[in-house]
Each structure stands twice: as structure tokens, then as C-alpha cells.
Amino acid sequence: MFRFQSLDEDCTLEEEEGLVEEEDEIDQFNDDTFGAGAIDDDWQEEHARLAELDERDKDAASMHLPASTSQDSLTKTPAPPPSAPPPGLEDQGGGGDLAESLARLILGADPAIAGVGTVKMSDRVAQPQPPPSGLQLQPHSLLSYQQQSQSQHLLHRGTAPMQMNSRSIWESVGFGPVSVTPGLAPHMEDSSLASIMKEVGLPKKPATMRSDERRDLSERVPPPRSCSPVIGSPPVRAAPIGTPPKPPMSHPLNQQIHCPTAVHVRAPVQHRYPPPYPERLSPNTLLNIANSPLCRPPFPAGVGPVLSQIQRAQLLNSQVGPFPRGAPAPPLLHSGGGGFRPFFGQPPPRVGPLPPPNHGSIRHNTTHLHPQHRRLLTQRLQNRSDRGGRTGEHRNRDPYSNLMTQREKDWVARIQMMQLQSTDPYLDDYYYQNYYEKMEKRQETERDSSKKEHTTKLITPQVAKLEHTYRPVQFAGSLGKLTVSSVNNPRKMIDAVVTSRTDDEEKREKQVWNKRRQILYTVEKMYSLLLEVQDFEKKFIQTPEEQRDALLEQHKSHTVQLYNTLREREWDDRVSDEQCLMIMSVRKGKRLVSRLLPFLPQPQAAAVIMAIARNLPALAKKDKQDQVLCWLVEPVAAVIQSMSSSALTDLLQELQGSEGQLPRVLQNKFGVTLLYLILSEGERMQSSDTNCQLMDDNRWTELVFSVTRKLLEVPPASLSPPLFTPPNLLSLFSRYVDRQRLEQLQEKLQISALSR
């Protein structure tokens, strides 16, 4: 056991052995930490003592400073900054063993402190009177350094087991002696605690403030901010988000590494601008000059705190050379845009040249803006700079200007700009974008009405979308879920599993609801696709050339997808009636279809309309409010006009469909309108194109005949007024019906037209 590695021979080994045997089972480390082996001296004491030693070292060099105060403190307080042990030991020499050992027992392992204790004990024992004067002891302290080793031996002889243990522990760890100040070295040699201090480094006391050396408090570095633990939380920044930029630090003189508040002595600052006025000014002239730019000084004339502070600032801020000490004499002035630095406030020191006052020379990042907008702003800038040129001279006189450095201004501006960044400007700032687009268009039309060329719009790029996939902190090898939840990964508290209920009745009831929900769901999905398709054009213009093909592909796939949902089966190209019906049964679905139709290719659109026509009665029934179906009129009209004659015929046939369908169709506004549309289109075809295929087979004619028949049969009440009556209907009917019927029709239709 290394306990026995003491240098002590006089120690009663028997005692120790006994002790050790009893404690055989005790865990060695435990004992060392908590038991007899632990060092239980006061680290503060130790530190103070060592610091004291450090100073004493310096004092020793001077040799003349009385240490009476330190001695007094010694006797008065047993624990705190003790002087070097040797004086005490020196006093007592080899005697007073009892006192020594007692002292050691009380004050612990460190020989230094033990030594102190011995001083007092011996003092108390031997000399109840106040201690000898400082002068007397002083030479002792000097001598003590010479006789360190002797005293150490003295100490060792009487060391208690505790002390030995402490020493041995540190020895076992293997601290070697490190060279320190000569005065301390011999003392430190064997004291392992002290050797640790050497390793770590003595934290020096911050230098005391002397009155003549006024430190500029504005340069003091604030203590480092404490940050919350990182686990699971959003990334910790070195400085929290709201921190303003640190002013550019001049090279720190006397920087204390270990001291948390580093106080800098400011390095000399070069002045950037040649001072507009003479270097040396009397306070009065200074007053006058400073007062003039501030047109109406807020302070009454008698009070001049501003200026006296300027004077004080001058005292602080004189750059090169020694500080004028306590002199209100003509202070050295360094003026210019930012030369003055008032005493209050925390102006950052400017070490390097600053950019000239912002007079429109700074170009900021305007890429996110619309080019039109940018143009406006540059114009405005120019105007301002014209006007600002005159007032600029006044600004130079302001002694407090540019307290906020360019860097800080940029910082604030940057924060504000960040809020403007957008990955999707059409989403974030729709109205702004649209407004400028409209303005541009208007200007284009106004400007170059002569030129027909379409100038390509340059829309500035936006910030790229960065996908940050957040992965929650996972601990390997941990059991179960760990309670690490943060704002980014809120922890799921309950693992709820959904189990469907198998109640038959409920099922049936729910089926109805489910059906509706399903329809709505389908409609929603289609809508999202549709919106993508509709926005395609805008996106297309924005994307760069390389990506345009991809976008086009995407667009196509979207449209295909949309159509697919209407289809019956994957391989069957026909429009599914059921599906169509389903979708159209919902108001939103109808709207969807009306918006969708323009985007579908012709044959598919035609197919859709066929389906509508086929199922019109059913749709009409579901759509009691006629208005909703009528949304379809416009797109349908567009499609019809692009239809071929055969398709048109088919459509008419579909519309008539089964027996009794037409009357029902006629009852519905949309139906009537649709009919008219078809007829009018047919008529247009016939009249415009003589070679029209419409008359090739008799279908068209027959259909029209039946239509007219029905129209005449149907009572006027059940004939719903259409949205509009195409003008060429009359000519259509005139082809097919005789005069009498024509007149009848005319009446009826006119009646319907009037009753609209």
C-alpha cells in the first residue's frame, strides 16, 4: 500500500499499521475521496496563500515594504492569507513538537498551512503578546526562502497520516516540479498541491485600478453567456440571436486568460480623417463649435454637461502618448466623423478606417426585389443624394455622429432583410409580385405599343429552398424512449393504435358518410393537382432553361393524372360515368370540372362533356340550384366550339339519350343552354363550311327534328330559360321546319328569352 511510502521514520509505524489493517476492506479510492485520505483543506485558503506568496515574491524583491498588515491579519484570523510558513518555523526551530502536530491535525495536510498553524500555536503558546513588528519578521521571511528545505524536513517529521496520504496521492498521480519563480521554487518543490497550481497556472489577481490610469470601460468584454444544454434543442449559437456585433477589438494588452472579465487597456487608435479644425482647442472654442450644429441645445445655457463630458472623453481618448492626467488643459482633439467618444454610452472603438458616410454609395442586396421596384428605388436614392449633399456638411460637425457603426447598421439591416427572404415569393408575397407584374405590363403596353415584341421578363431568383431534415437526438444502446424532447421533436407521450370497430350496423351507417368523404377526398386531391397545373405557366417562366423540360414533364403528368381520376379503369379510355357522377354530385366537384376542362386535351375534354350530357338529368336532379352547373357553361362552350361535327352529333345524341331525357334536360337551365350551344355550333358549322360533314349522315338532321318536336311539345312552363340564346338558332330552325312551326318555335323561344 502506498500509504507507507512516507519519508517519515519517526512516525509510529505500529499505530499506522493497526489503522491500516482495520481499514483493509475499505475501498481505497473511496477512502481517499471521502475518508482520511482526502484532502480536506480549504482551497480558498490555499489559493489566497499562494496568491499572497506571489505578491510576496514581488515584495521580496523590493525588500522594503513592511508586512505588518499581513502579519496582523495572520494573527487575527487563523485561516486566511497566511504568510510563508517558514517564519513561524524559523521562530520555533525544532521545538514545540506538540504544537506542530496539533496544528497539522487541525489545519490539514498542506505543509504551508500547517506551518501557519504552527506559527500561531507557537505564538499563542510562547508569546501571548501581539506579534513582533513587521520589520522583525520581514528578514525572517527573507531567510525563510533560503531555508525552505530545512523547514520541509521539519514538517515532514511531524506529519500526520493525513498529510502524508495527501502527498502520496499527488505523487502517485505524478506531478513533477515545474520551474517557477525562484523564490517559490524551493518551497514548491515538495508541496504537490502547489505543483498542481503551477500546472494549471496561478490565476493572477486583476490589477488594481489606479486613479491615474483610467480604463475605458466601454471596451470591457462581457462575461460569456451561458447557454442551455444542447441535447435535442435547436442549435446553440455561440452568441444568442439577439446579440449585436461585437465591436472590433483592439489588441488586448494585459489580457487575463483566466479572469472572466478581461479588462482591456485600449491600444492607441489611429485617426482616419484629418481633423477639420485645429488640433488643440480651448474648451471654449470647443464649446462653441459643438454647440453650433446642435441648433437648439436642449440644455439650458448655464448647464454644460455635454461638453464637460466631451472634455472627459478627451482625457480618455487621447490616442497616442500618455494620458493627460487629470488635466482640464487643452485636450488633444481628434475629430472627424467619429472622433469624439463620449464617456457615457458604450461606443465601440474604431480601429480601422470606416466607409464614408452613407450617401447612397452603398449597394445593398436587392436581388430579391422586382426589377421595376429596384429601378424606382435607385431613382429615389439619387434624389436623396442630391438633397443630402447640402446637409452633409452639418453632419460632419456633429460630435456624436456615427455612434452606431456601419457594421451595426448592416447588422440591423441584415436582420430585417432576412425577414424578406422567401423561397416561394408567389406564396409569401403574392400581391406584391402581382402588383409589379401588372405595372410592368401596363408600362409595356404604354411604352412600346408600336413594337410588338414581347420583352422577356426577368424575375430575380429567390433564395433556394433548403430542406433541413431534423433528426432527433438518439442515444445508442438506450432502453426505451428517452425523455429528450425539444421544440423540434416533441415527444409522443402515448402510442395510440387505432383499431377499427367491427360493428355491422355502424358500418352501414358509416358507409354513406365514407362515400361522401371519399368523394370529397378525391375532389381535394384533384384540386391540388389542378392548382399545380394552373400555376404551371408562372412557374415555367421562372425556372431556368435546364429545368424547364422537367417542369414540362411534370405538367403533363399532372394533367394525365387528373384525367385518370375520371376514367373508369386504367386501360379503358372512356370517362367513367360513375366517377364523373360522383365528382359532380359535389358542388366543389362541379367547380373543379369547370376549371379542369380548359386544361384537358380535346378528345378527353369532349369525352367529359359527353359524360355530362349523358347524365345530365341525374346531375340536374342533384343540383337543384341551377347556378352551380352553369359554371360549366363557359368551358363547355369553348370545348364545343372546337369539336368536330361527328363529335357534335354524338353529343347531341347523348343529350337526347333515352326517352324522356330531353324534356328533363329542357327543364334545367344548363341543359337548355347546352342544347342551344350545340345547335348553334352545328348551325355555325353548316353556314360557314359548305363542305361540312354534318349533313353526311342523317343523324344530325334527325336529331334536330326530334329536338324541335320536343321543343314544341314541351309546355312553356317547363321550359327553362337558358343563360343566353345564340342568335343563329333561328336560321337553324328555318332549315328544318316549316313556317308555321318556325313561328311557333320563335314564339316559344322568345317567350323563354323574355322570361329570363
Added chain:
Amino acid sequence: MNYMPGTASLIEDIDKKHLVLLRDGRTLIGFLRSIDQFANLVLHQTVERIHVGKKYGDIPRGIFIVRGENVVLLGEIDLEKESETVLQQVSIEEILEEQRSQQQAKQEAEKAKTQALKDRGLSIPRVDMLDEY
């Protein structure tokens, strides 16, 4: 405008004389020295100006740091126009006296009004209390 084209920013207003109206009704006039992203203001050589009728009085206050949320509005003072004001400057004591009497008059009027309403069985809550919420 230079820094933040198309937006309102105070950066252009730095080192200029401003009039700031606070939420508590005070009017401060001072040189705007520094700002931050919350529009907290650092006003230098600030003067609190009390207006009563056509008179006003200035109380020198020194440096103000105003939390941004307490500012109702602020605007740059045109130094040329400032000298052409029709208002009459008086001493601080006088303006405070005037203000006191104005407040008193207002209070009495308010009191009379509430009394009259009370007589008629009505009560109207004070509007200034709403601001606290």
C-alpha cells in the same frame, strides 16, 4: 431606404433629430443615435417637451433608451422648420403649472360628465383603462 429598399427602416434616420411620441403620451425630442431590430431607440440629448395650448416647455433629460414597443410614432424634425414654429416656449415651471391646470380641468369635466350620466342611470367605462390590456 438605402439599406432596405421598399421598406421602412430607421437606419437612415440615425444621427438626426427626431420627435418621438410614446405610448404614455410623452413627447421626446432627441438625436437618434442607435437602433436595433425591435426599433428600440437610443436618443441623445433628449428633451421632454410638454405642450399645453400654444405653449410648450422643455425638460432636458439626457440619454433615453426607449423600448420599441412603447413608441407610437416618431419623425424627423426639419431643423429649418423648427425655428419657424408658432408655439411659444416657456419655462419648465410654467408649463408644468399649465399642464396641471389642464389636467385638473379635464378631470373636473370628466367628473361632471360621469355624474350626469350616473344621474341618468348610465355608466361609460374609462377608455384609458383599456390600454392596459
